[in-house]
Amino acid sequence: MAQRILLITNDFPPRTGGIETFCYELAVRLPGVTGGSVVVYTSRAMGDHEADARLPFPVVRDAAGTLLPTRRVARRAAELLREYECDRVVFGAAAPLGLLAGGLRRAGARRTLAITHGHELWWARVPGARQLLRRISRDVDVLTHLGNATGDVLRRALPPEARERMARLAPGVDTEQFRPDSGGDAVREELGLGSAPMVLCVCRLVPRKGVDALVRAMTWLRVRVPEARLVVVGQGPDERRLRALAAWAGVTDRVVFAGVQSAERLPAWYAAADVFAMPCRNRRGGLEAEGLGIVFLEAAASGLPVVVGDSGGAPEAVRHGETGYVVDGRDPRSVAERLAGLLTEPGRSRAMGRAGRAWVLDAWTWDAAARRVAELLEPV
Template sequence: MRRTLVVTNDFPPRQGGIQTFVAALLARRPPDSLVVLASRSPGWEEYDAQLPYPVVRRPTGMLLPTRATARAATDLARRYGCDTAFFGAAAPLGLLAPALRSAGVGHLVGATHGHETGWVALPGARGLMRRIAGGLDVLTYISEYTRSRLAPALGDRTRLAQLSPGVDVDRFTPSADGAATRKRYRLGSAPVVVCVSRLVARKGQDVLVAAWPRVLARHPDARLLLVGGGPDEAGLRRAIAARGLQDSVVLTGPVPPEQLPEHYAAGDVFAMPCRTRRGGLDVEGLGMVYLEAAACGRPVVAGTSGGAPETVQEGVTGHVVADPRSPEAVAATIADLLADPERARRMGAAGRAWVEQRWSWTTIAATFAELLEPGAATH
């Protein structure tokens, strides 16, 4: 069996999207095919003790492509006879590729996650990404949008292949029970629009709040549930108060990951009208929350930023609002869905079926397995 050395700064118990992505990929590989080199974060010893494969932690909170990291990586590759390496985030750890090749690693794969589209837009960072790509056999991308940004900058330096995050369809399911969440936030039997995301401008919670009076004009009993924390919380609370929406808009603050399915389930419609900002540097790489909501059987309302439209089958699993900055457009899309519960239910069912077929971890894990083989087909 081929053995893969995984070099990653993004690894649990540190929380985050990339950490979850990497851990989920590895959980679906044969344990004896893996060895991991990672950084440290609080609780790492207890976490590693539960894993079925070896993990070596460098004594640092940030794993960088230093000489010491290169020595540790090459030592592990030789000790375990690794013939493949996977960089959980290609930038910047992919700079270790030449050292690993010298240690006998013949096939190197690096992952990108979305922020690299900003890198290739900046001259200095673009040069670094080109150097990294030139050392890899495969560089993965999460959406067609991110591929469209990476490909022109990287040229033919490496092969690009799609490797998107997946959805745990056993956790995010239409059978998730939102009753306790509705009770906790006193939502009763009201129609609920839910948004699960970090509270930052790109995600569009400010537009949802601005749109909400128009939704209430058509659905006076409706409630808006904003799930998550972030730097925009104080501003959102001020906007809610200024519009007199305290009785119909709820901010939950941060929610533990294990409670997310019940929060999706508390909603009748999921909405996050994300928008691109800062001249394209602040952009949605894909938008896993739309797929998690769809897996829970909820219709989704998305914005146009980056890869977000790729998570929606327009008119089938939900809608992409053409102008996510427009409170009027966002309100009309949401209100129309709330006015037709049967159509919303059909969209939710279609979304669940699509996630099972295209976005489940079973599908993504099979793609990952192919990419770790030299003859993997381009996706």
């Protein structure tokens, strides 16, 4: 039977980020996988009218900048469920919008699925939020987890009956978009890098991502690889501190803050690099942790070895010693050692990059993720 799906999320283009990518890629693929249709209910964002006009399915924008599980939003979601004759509901991020699940079941939803990413780990560890997460897990049919590390944290917080209904849902990569021959030469010319070794980091600039460890690592890396440059793609509240750190460390000429790049141009930035690194780390006693890290998979699909921080589920996005390395994101010198090893042994780096792309092609595709969602939405 064709599935008619209502996707409810705050994380949808033109906003950028890992969860936004997750929701978008599922939305564009699910109709083809299920033979049905998708409707997206999301919050407003700058540039949303132009972005929505290019999509082959309806996107309903709420007047609010952030959807919350209020009575008004619950009523609107139920109206959309009936208007578009949807029989399945997917919550793009389980918390907090999964709190709408009970009401939508009463409104006619036959099957509900809530996707967890990284922030639900915080909910699982904080007493008040944990109770709300337990409620979500009871109300939805399936609560997903990204991998073993995130699944273990969530299970410890949930009642036994909810644990039994959990399922792994891994993200994917568009391997036709992210590939080694995606126009990297143009980016190098734009940056004036020539043939200089390039370390790339793509992330939101917040302390958890470990960009400061990369900046500090450049003080050691410039000794081993004098021409190496660090290029940081992204924006965020930590940018001013990071720029000041680069100046204090005397590596301003070796660190490029490139800002946010469009989704269309991003593959070329990966293709321009020699190594990808994001030494993420846990913060606030583990309340802030990386869920997985789609950027690591995008980099691997682009043929790059990856240097991954030991935070949350991030180590599951690399085969240590085969497609890259797991590092301590609080130790800039060890980060520098791994980067130096990869940049001074290009043959080994290329072999890791090839292994990473082969692994992504085998195990991390969006088509596989969409098929998995369709399976989980089928009544048992």
